[in-house]
Amino acid sequence: MGNRVRTERSNLVISDVRPSDDGRYVCQASNVLGVRRSRPAKLVVLVRPFFVLRPSPGRGLAGGSLLLPCRVGGSPRPRVHWRRTDGPLPVGRLHYTEDNSMRIDGLRSSDAGQYSCEAENEAGRVSAAVTVEVQVAPSVDMPRRAAVTLGSQVALKCQVRGQPAPRAVWWKEAQFDPLLADQERGRITTSVQNDLYISPVTSADLGWWVCAAASAAGSFSGRVLLHTGRVKVPPGSASGRSGPTDDLVHLEEVRLLDGTSVRLSWKTSDRRPVDGFYICYIRRPAADGEATSAAPAVQKVTVLNGGADSYVLTGLRPGAAYEFFLVPFGGGREGRLSRLRRAQLPEAGEQSVGMGKFLGERSQGKFAGLCSRC
Known part of the structure; x- marks a missing residue:
């Protein structure tokens, strides 16, 4: 214990008490006539609850499940409970894990909101609020x-x-x-x-x-x-x-390479090979209200290789935000769009928009049965 322990008038004084100080202590007195020990005294060190894994904002798809982690420590073991700060908890669709995390099944739009994980023991209380976002897949009527x-x-x-x-x-x-x-x-x-x-x-x-x-x-x-x-x-x-229907092409990643270029990586269904892809990107209006000469428009690059699985798009505007999606094509028609992905480019020198080249080829495929209801 080092310098944290001292005696004052036969009393034991421990400074900066730590969990490791928890235990039994004995007072021993001795003189020429012998030794006498006290009955053991138990020291219980209370530790205020703390987060081992703090809850983080959650995002899930309607109909799916969402796990909100919440791991806490403390002594004695804290009592943990979840509550919703802007409405009732989704009763009947909640499940709690051994580490006090909470899982919401059958997500609904109404589940979006503010949740709080709270832990309490004799030493104190701690809480953390998180935001839950429920995404709903697009539909067209x-x-x-x-x-x-x-x-x-x-x-x-x-x-x-x-x-x-x-x-x-x-x-x-x-x-x-x-x-x-x-x-x-x-x-x-x-x-x-x-x-x-x-x-x-x-x-x-x-x-x-x-x-x-x-x-x-x-x-x-x-x-x-x-x-x-x-x-x-x-x-x-x-x-x-x-x-x-099942996605024919899945845009897996948009990776920033520098201030003016990104690399798009995707996967396609092996059951439905295609002839090529349209790589589409849209420059979004700046958050600071930057004036633009025209409304956002779709710009595209045509990749005439059904086996391609990545592409480097260069010459983008530094500091701008973009949306990206892919459209497979073949047999005289276009297939279903990929999911939309966004990227914010870092600030850099000005450069005009240009084209790139595709990377990573797979075996060429012929078009067969591409999304008959797209």
């Missing part, structure tokens, strides 16, 4: 078909839902030239509600139009057939409200 008269105007509705708010993209199938919300391209415009307007309609506009939505929680696509009333749609050939 739109009509199956729309009949028009050439020379007239048409509005194609596309209702997009999800949390976080998905990024919606329109394009004409087999002519991948994507439009974001609130954009204009000649006769074709989009609204902030993600609806598409064509005025006047020409024969070149007839065919399948795709409205797709992507976020960090997933992606979703729907199709609508624009026709003049003379085209029959075979049953089951299209669905205005497409159900989610």
